[in-house]
Amino acid sequence: MKAANFEYRRPATLAEALRLLAEGQGQAKPIGGGQSLGPMLNLRLTRPKQVIDIAALPELRQVREEGAWIRVGAAVTHAEIEDGTHALLRGTPMQSVAGGIAYRAIRNRGTVGGSLAHADPAADWVLTASALGAEVEIAAAAGTRRVAADRFMHGAYTTALGEGELIAALWVPRLGASARWGYFKFCRKTGEFAEASCAALFDAERKVARIVIGALDSAPQALPSLAAQVARSGEKPVRPAIEAAVKVAAPGKDAVDRKLLVAAVERCLGQVFMPEHAE
Ligand SMILES: Cc1cc2nc3c(=O)[nH]c(=O)nc-3n(C[C@H](O)[C@H](O)[C@H](O)COP(=O)(O)OP(=O)(O)OC[C@H]3O[C@@H](n4cnc5c(N)ncnc54)[C@H](O)[C@@H]3O)c2cc1C
Secondary structure (H helix, E strand, O other): OOOOEEEEEEOOOOHHHHHHHHHHOOOOOEOOOOHHHHHHHHOOOOOOOEEEOOOHHHHOOOOOEEEOEEEEEEEHHHHHHHHHHOOOHOOOOHHHHHHOOHHHHHHHHHHHHHHHHHHOOHHHHHHHHHHHEEEEEEEEEOOOOEEHHHHEEOOOEOOOOOOOOEEEEEEEOOOOEEEEEEEEEEEEOOOOOOEEEEEEEEOOOOEEEEEEOOOOOOEEOOOOHHHHHHHHHOOOOHHHHHHHHHHHHHOOOHHHHHHHHHHHHHHHHHOOOHHHHOO
16 A cells, blocks of 8 residues: 655754644654654555655754763664764663664664654663653744653653654763663564563662663553662662562563563663673
8 A cells, every 4th residue: 555645845944844843733744764654654544744854854963962961863863873873872872772673774764753753662762761861852833842751652652742843852861980781672583673671770879770661562661669679789689579570560461471571671680780890
C-alpha cells in the first residue's frame, strides 16, 4: 500500500517549521528520519495533510554543551552518535546505546527526536533518557519548555507533546568521573526491538543511582527502592531484591516476561559493577 496524498514541506528554519505546525492545527506532522512515520504513512495508520521535514534544520542538528548539560539536537541521527561524529558524545552512554538500535540502515536516518516522539515502549532512547536523568526540550510557536524524560512518555506511543509542538533537543546531564553505566536488552534477533531491557546509572560520589526497565507495555518504569539500595550500599543488589523490585514495577507481566526483566536488570547491574570499574 502507498501513503494517502499529503503535502511535503521543507522549512529552512525551526521558526518556520513551528509556524507550519501551528497552522496545520493537528493535520501537520513533523518527519525526522521517517523510519517509523514512513511505514505508518504507507499503512495509512496516519493521514496527515502536511508532512514537515525537520531532518536538516540547523537548530536541530547541533550538539553543544551548556553548563552541566549536553544539548543533543532532535535531528541528530543514531548513526552519528554511534560513529562519534559529535565529540561531546564520544565515550558516553549514548554512544554505546546508539550502536545497538535497530539496523545500520535505520540508524543512518532515525533521529533522537523521532524516536522519543514515537514513544515505542521498547525503544532505546526513552529508556536511556530516563536513566540518565535527561530532559526533553519541547518547542512551539509560543516558546519552549523542558520536561523531565521520565515524565515525557505517558504510555505506549503517547507523550507530553501537544498540538503544534515538536521536540527540539534532548538535554543530557554531564556525568562525573565516578559515574558507572549499564545497559542490557534481550532481543529475539539483532536489530529487533527489545523484549526486556534495563538501563542503570550509579554515581558513587554524588550518591545518585537510577535503574529503569523498558520494553513493557507502558513507559519505562523506574526501580526506585533498588536504586536507593545501590546508592546507599554501593553494591550490586542480590537477586531476590531485584525480583521484588521488578514485581512492583511490572505487576502485569507473566512469569516468563518477568524472568527476562530480572535477567536484564542483573546483567545491566553486572556492567555497572564490573571489576574494572572498581577503584
Ligand atoms: C525494523 C525496525 C527496527 C527498529 N528497531 C529499533 C530498536 O531496536 N530500538 C529503537 O529504539 N528503535 C528502533 N526502531 C525505530 C527507529 O529507531 C526510528 O528511528 C525511530 O522510531 C523514529 O525515528 P525517526 O527519526 O525515523 O522518526 P520518524 O519516523 O520521522 O517519526 C516518528 C514519529 O515521531 C514524530 N517526530 C519525528 N521527529 C519529531 C520531533 N523532533 N518532534 C516531535 N515529533 C517528531 C513524527 O511525526 C512521527 O509521529 C526500529 C525501526 C524499525 C523500522
